Amino acid sequence: MPLNAKTWLKEINSLTLPDKVKIMNVCGGHERSITQAGLRSVLPKSVHLIPGPGCPVCVCPEEDIYEAIQLALKESVTLVAFGDMLRVPVNLPRHEIRSLEQARSASADIRPIASPTEAVLIAKNNKEKPVVFFAAGFETTILPVASMLAEGVPDNLFVLMSGRLTWPAVAMLLESGEPGFDALVAPGHVSTVMGPEEWTFVAEKHHIPTAVAGFSSTSLLAAFYSTLRQLIEKKYFLDNCYPEVVHKGGNPTGKQYLENVLKVVDANWRGVGIIPNSGFALKEKYASHDARVRFPSYADNSRQRIGEMPAGCDCAKVVLGKIYPNECKLFGKTCTPREPIGPCMVSDEGACRIWWANRQRH
Amino acid sequence: MCLGIPMQIKEINGYNARCEAKGVEREVSLFMMQHESLEIGDYVLVHVGYAIQKIMPQDYHSTWELYDEVLEGEKSERV
Numbered sequence: 001m002p003l004n005a006k007t008w009l010k011e012i013n014s015l016t017l018p019d020k021v022k023i024m025n026v027c028g029g030h031e032r033s034i035t036q037a038g039l040r041s042v043l044p045k046s047v048h049l050i051p052g053p054g055c056p057v058c059v060c061p062e063e064d065i066y067e068a069i070q071l072a073l074k075e076s077v078t079l080v081a082f083g084d085m086l087r088v089p090v091n092l093p094r095h096e097i098r099s100l101e102q103a104r105s106a107s108a109d110i111r112p113i114a115s116p117t118e119a120v121l122i123a124k125n126n127k128e129k130p131v132v133f134f135a136a137g138f139e140t141t142i143l144p145v146a147s148m149l150a151e152g153v154p155d156n157l158f159v160l161m162s163g164r165l166t167w168p169a170v171a172m173l174l175e176s177g178e179p180g181f182d183a184l185v186a187p188g189h190v191s192t193v194m195g196p197e198e199w200t201f202v203a204e205k206h207h208i209p210t211a212v213a214g215f216s217s218t219s220l221l222a223a224f225y226s227t228l229r230q231l232i233e234k235k236y237f238l239d240n241c242y243p244e245v246v247h248k249g250g251n252p253t254g255k256q257y258l259e260n261v262l263k264v265v266d267a268n269w270r271g272v273g274i275i276p277n278s279g280f281a282l283k284e285k286y287a288s289h290d291a292r293v294r295f296p297s298y299a300d301n302s303r304q305r306i307g308e309m310p311a312g313c314d315c316a317k318v319v320l321g322k323i324y325p326n327e328c329k330l331f332g333k334t335c336t337p338r339e340p341i342g343p344c345m346v347s348d349e350g351a352c353r354i355w356w357a358n359r360q361r362h
Numbered sequence: 363m364c365l366g367i368p369m370q371i372k373e374i375n376g377y378n379a380r381c382e383a384k385g386v387e388r389e390v391s392l393f394m395m396q397h398e399s400l401e402i403g404d405y406v407l408v409h410v411g412y413a414i415q416k417i418m419p420q421d422y423h424s425t426w427e428l429y430d431e432v433l434e435g436e437k438s439e440r441v
Contacts, residue, residue, distance in 0.1 A: 029365045036431075082410075115411025117391055137410075140366075144412035147393050151377070189366050192407065192415050215365070216428045244421045245366075245407060251414055254394040 008221035024181035028349020057347035063299035070298035116148035143254035168278035183227035195250030214242035271316025315342035
């Protein structure tokens with residue numbers, strides 16, 4: 001009989017813990033479950049749960065959003081993107097068009113989609129017009145995008161790829177010498193598609209306790225217990241606290257398509273900088289569907305340099321788990337979900353938005 | 363963006379399936395599930411319109427219990 005949330009909490013409370021333990025998660029879904037279930041308030045005071053780089057919308061670089069906006073405004077195309085991307089502002093003067101949503105109000109043909117299959121359908125139904133699919137997301141989202149391309153898409157569908165891999169951001173933090181966390185809860189659905197093995201390096205190479213978790217309080221508390229116990233016993237391994245969904249090897253079909261269609265490249269993360277081997281790009285054999293090949297580039301180098309957060313916005317520190325969302329001085333004052341300044345307040349998976357919506361305070 | 367939705371397969375037509383959850387039906391791609399043999403009545407985890415993993419019936423029910431709680435919580439959001 002598997003243990004329930006109450007029992008895991010009792011087990012955690014029976015541990016002799018160090019004065020301060022920081023457990024980082026790298027998944028917006030985890031942060032949402034933790035915050036909504038109020039797990040911070042029931043754990044021992046020494047346990048600090050840190051939201052880390054878990055929001056693909058938040059780290060999507062400004063030059064890619066700018067590129068998407070400009071393509072939609074200047075080229076005769078239909079631009080489709082996952083809904084969350086439409087409201088993310090880029091750092092431009094107020095009189096300029098700063099988001100896809102504003103470009104849409106300025107009569108650019110921009111449509112929110114919930115699935116790559118919708119992009120295919122829109123392209124099929126509008127054969128005369130190029131359709132640009134602005135694809136931002138982590139592995140869970142990018143495997144379906146690769147699968148869409150592998151299955152075959154209409155000639156008029158082009159992908160503006162802006163996908164990212166999650167583990168290299170954690171590797172970058174660990175190699176920085178100041179990771180800012182003592183244990184890691186690895187993402188549930190990224191591990192579902194890629195396989196949990198991707199996270200073994202955290203425990204084995206860096207001696208940081210690691211456990212994959214699902215989204216229930218039971219699974220999350222089991223993962224906290226596992227990492228805390230690993231820390232106390234100084235025996236570090238990758239635990240799987242979401243075994244009903246996360247299986248060794250992940251989704252082999254999706255991974256095969258990913259391999260066939262996309263290559264891994266160095267990539268810029270908004271507010272963070274270039275992380276080696278952390279982004280996806282279309283392989284040459286799919287160049288005929290690559291928006292970066294088909295259309296001129298509007299993202300000049302100067303834009304890449306200003307690829308940072310708006311003045312006063314601490315999203316970069318929030319994304320890296322260096323501060324809690326409400327430690328940003330704009331949080332809940334000038335920056336709210338209704339009028340977001342930084343990307344972490346836009347997305348449902350952004351730590352700022354999750355904290356604001358649930359009145360979470362540190 | 364990485365949340366998976368548990369659904370039950372109602373119809374299969376090649377790589378496409380009609381799936382249902384909580385009385386709502388959706389077209390779901392089975393293109394990423396070619397390594398599994400799937401039948402009508404099976405449960406899958408769906409992300410951005412693609413089935414990404416086969417799941418057991420009990421996990422379908424427990425996940426929906428969790429999501430119902432989350433959705434209930436969101437109704438009181440101050441957005």
